[in-house]
Amino acid sequence: MKKFLLPILFILFFSCDDIDECGDITQKYTQDGKYYFVIIVEKSSGGGDDNPGGGIGYADAEVNLETYNSFNVGDEFCRN
Structure with a gap:
């Protein structure tokens, strides 16, 4: 069982991509002692492959x- 579980865990761990999104800050807020930005990450108005619904x-x-x-608010911010 260990021989099966170890490769699966390895694949799951290393297959996750880091989030690297940039966008304009539209809101700033705090909740439960934590600090957050709301950012726009997609401005596509057409129906491309990456964002078929647009918006x-x-x-x-x-x-x-x-x-x-x-x-x-209005500044560009990148999270990674």
Whole structure:
């Protein structure tokens, strides 16, 4: 069983990509002592392969207090 489980765990661990999204900050908020930016991550209006429905996508990015205070709404932010 160990011979089967170990390769599966290895594949799962190394197949996950890091999130690397950039976008404009549309909101800043705090919740439960944590700091967040809401960023626009997709501005495609057409129906391409990456975003077949088109439209705007949003993502919440958790940041530390120093980063939270360093950016304003409208600034570009990249999370990785």
